Amino acid sequence: MAWQRKILRVNLTNGTCTPEPLNMEWAQDYLGQRGLATKYFCEEVDAKVDPLSPENKLIYATGPLTGTMASTGARYSVITKGPLTGAIACSNSGGYFGAELRFAGWDMIIFEGKSAQPVYLHIENGKTELLPADEIWGRSVWDTEAILKKKHQDPMIRVSSVGRAGEAQVLFAAIVNDLHRAAGRSGVGAVMGSKNLKAIAVRGTLGVGTIRNPAGFMQATVAAKKVLANHPVTGQGLPKFGTQVLMNVINEMGALPTRNHRDVQFEKAGRISAEAMHEPRPTDGKPNLVTNQACFGCTIACGRISKIDETHYTVLNRPEYWGASGGLEYEAAWALGAATGVGDLEALTFANFICNEDGIDPISFGATVGAAMELYDLGLIKEADVGFPLTFGSAEVLTRLAELTARGEGFGKEIGLGSKRLCAKHGRPELSMSVKGQEFPAYDSRGIQGMGLAYATSNRGACHLRGYTVASEVFGIPVKTDPLVTEGKPGLVKAFQDATAVFDSSGLCVFTTFAWTLADLQPQLAAACEGDWSMEKLALLGERIWNLERQFNNAAGFTGKDDNLPQRLMTEPAKTGPAKGLVSGLDKMLPEYYELRGWSKDGVPTPATLQRLGLPA
């Protein structure tokens, strides 16, 4: 079975918690987590809903392998309509919370309505209750976790919560669990804050005892773990250097968006790279990186744990920031650093701590600061508007804005709107480096052409985790393709998008795909879950999920015109590096992509496609 077959429906308006059986028919068609929760969401919520209204719902969803012995079985996703984008939002997190939720016997929690007063949900196996959040409202994620553990006299409780940013409905507020793992993108934290829901505290002792074929599952997971251990990327590269190893690679390739995508190479990239995190600092002789860390059940352990130099200006006389905590991943280091022109590793680490402490997405935050800096540079934002000059490259500006934005204060409120609304407000909407309102991650699509198409067609707005063609265009996984050409990319993007949707619905981490293909996941699913989980079925499943998300977005008002990139990437050629002189070739790729998807030339799934995938028209 693998599923716990149980959903908790929490009506925040009425203050009720009601268990209900999981729809097992849908589980066969949508597996779990991203796919299954999206099915529930699309069935229950009008696509035109205002994301911050009580009519929007927020679903916490695990996959059938979450909390099992499968490597990386740590994942859960939060599905809602995103306030940053107006599109379907699905943000995935690791840590320990997801597994704990499964141990308590739940596959999913559906939150609906809005509480009159701030509350949190407390779960202890089958016992569920909404409790007043008086002592945690107004507090950070870090304080919230400490207070709830103390209050419930249980250090093993796992907490997923919003910080002050979620309460203030910062449009890219994140939901954070286990202090520094986050469902980071699209503003899922703002939806949670809008519902007056502060946190979920869960303790589960039941385990996941529902594996269909335990011996077969043990065999399949052991074999799959061996593949991870023996692969140089998942066995050595990621544990030692984390995702941050990409900083120098992508810079060398001329695809590191710099200063709001004005440039494609950052002269200080080396200073904020994985290698720099390993180097002893001149001040205290210690490196920024303390250790790596694993999410529940993960045999890769790509997480970074860092400690800030106690003499650095950001933490002078602030011992609360002297401890080791979640360090820089590549996307965060890029957004906080290259996108703003800041090359101070300690300042970036501090800004990252703040993003974790109060729950904001470092990608959208850093990219929006980059956009604000360009608006300032052009004279469209004035020093008087902010209180200080927004100079590109200023670490002080970055860290100050991080604190203001995370707490919803001062000019931080403007940054908290995201770059699309900020740039539109100042008359230059084209300077927002975003798709469907969500800011780009760390790859310039002039230098890595496939990513332009992946961003433009991503169902949750610009995102690298929906179709990571970087794996092929840069690392050669599964095969090396030329990052500077558009030929063959539509098929590559579609294949990555569909496969990723399956992994995101399983409970496992997409980083396994550096070593695994669907053929490594399939035996684990087949042993754990009842039903037919053949390769053919999985291929169809990924495509079905992708099309379901697309249908939601189309119903929400998006059209093919929104599968677009900012003008800068289409008309301003890269200035340096291998892509010098190139712009994104999106226009060459998009029609072929639509065709491969079985969509009309306007980007609408045809009736034949829907029928093939078993989706209603």
Place this chain on the structure above:
Amino acid sequence: MTTQAGVRVALKLYASLADYLPAPARRAHRLDLELPAGTTIADVIGQQGLPPAMCHLVLVNGVFVPPGERAVRALVAGDELAIWPPIGGG
């Protein structure tokens, strides 16, 4: 190694390959070399004692050089040869 008619190139080694650089070059991840004309990428890999299996991502001036071309591609003046072991990220 150094000749009058040599070509000046930069060798950049990252991640665990940085250990193969002489200590003073490690922090910058960069070693300037003067090579006889015609020196190939594979020659440099051999001369620097880099395990070929660890030389996964090989870029010259940011552009990937496939394994089959490394033994024939001669470096020219000003080339920047950057090498990584197998890596991934996201």
